[in-house]
Amino acid sequence: MELSIPLPRTPEGRVYRxxxxxxxxxxxxxxxERVAEISDDETKRVRMRQEPGSSKTICPYSGTAGEDDEFTHPKDAEAAIKIVEHAAMKDVQDAFSGMLKSIASKSRGGITYEPGAGNRRPKPQFGRRDLMRLLVCDCCGRxxxxxxxxxxxxxxxAPNVALHFAREVELVLQQVSIAEEMGENQSELAYRLLGNAHEDVLTAFEAVQKVVYLHKVSSDTERAPATKAVRNDFQNVERAQKRYADFGLDPxxxxxxxxxxxLDLNIQKRHIIGHNLGVVDAKFAENARNAKLGETVQLLGHDVREFARLCQLVVAVLDDWIADVNLPDTERNAQGIEHLVEPSSEMMTIGDLSVLATSIGRWICDDSEKGLPEHVDEDELLAAFEAIEIKALEEALAELExxxxVxxxxxxxPKLPRIRATEDLFQVFDPFVMKSNPLRDAVALIDLVLEGDGSVDISELHQWSGLTLRRFNPAVALVLDEIGEGRVSRTYSPDYPARYFVMVAQDRIALKRLRGRLDG
Known part of the structure; x- marks a missing residue:
């Protein structure tokens, strides 16, 4: 006789393994169960070690493969025995009741038998619970x-290390969003939340590297180095590189x-936040621009996002390493990483500007509707950077000046100086914010202007250019800078830096030379 007993399931329908x-x-x-379609992407197919839905299961922690029944959980084996025991006892009880039922109505030698009500034991019930980290494989949909x-x-x-780290990043970014929504009266709490989120990035990054490295040590015994405690090697890029070098890898x-x-700076920043309450020490002040000894280290939401993105790039290489897939960096960057936080020029610094000065410049540029030199609304700027101290904002604005x-x-x-954006701001920041380049657009405008008779109506030039107003104004400002004094109208225009201008031979020569410099 063969018995088939269904496995107990968790509240959401999963079984223990x-x-x-x-x-x-x-x-x-x-x-x-499988909750998504199996990917037809060949780059994902090659990562699979077996066809989804086969009779074998793979240990997610070690990669050990075996038949499904080898993965039966001890609690489920115990549950099956109890179910069989309950069913057997019920059958025995029913059998005895059936045998004695026939004598219940007869009297034998003065002895009578009357069946009782019976004592039915309840069917055993088994509680199962889901685990906190629930995922769906991005290759097979399981x-x-x-x-x-x-x-x-x-x-x-398929290796799912990058998928796991992406989940950690998702949780971190939720913390960042909560911090960014807090008002100025909660700036200290917002900073603490950002600090925790930033620290969580490195904690997850270190944990993933340890798990991957130790797995390789246990599975690649030929190249594995002599056993040596990992300690905190994966909190330092150079020490981590030495670890990976034993396997010929540099993630x-x-x-x-x-x-x-x-990446190096963010790892150092995490130590300052985690071990020094965010107060800059001598070592960090030496390596970080605009960090002053004894002051609180600057931390913005996009710092955490950039830190997470850089860590994801490294984890993606480790994910490929486990899968024995060696993609060139150019190919990996071209195909993208599905769960990667999108890179943003918001995370970068420009020239000698600090992160905060760069962020403010980007914000002014992005907030401008027409791309004209205009005054910046102080209240809106303070609201956008409410977690930043006034002194830090003043210094960042001074950098931009x-x-x-500006x-x-x-x-x-007012709390801040009166701020007016200049034409130079758009030339510096537009390539990063608007993904357009006023210098290239100016070349096209110069060609249009030189085709004319020397008198140029700027609204008509705008129509001929086909550019949006926001993109047109920074480019036409470059053209106007080459026109001699007195030949550009001073009449106010709400949409353009001027209404018209007139060219003479000197202006034409100046524009041609400008075009030559810009072409170069």
């Missing part, structure tokens, strides 16, 4: 749950020099 590998701690995981970090999908066997190789510098991006005038009353 238990790795046969005794070293694959914590061994326990849960497995659900739903499963593990403890914190695992290496493989238990169905198709940081795809980072540009500025990205590598930003030194670069010619003009400041100090007046009594």
């Amino acid at each position: 238990y790795s046969p590998n005794e070293d694959a701690h914590p061994r326990h995981f849960v497995l659900g 739903d499963y749950g593990v403890y914190a970090i695992a290496l493989y999908c238990p169905d198709c066997g 940081f190789r795809g980072l540009s020099d500025p990205e590598r510098e930003a 030194l670069e010619g991006c 003009e400041l005038s100090h007046v009594i009353g």
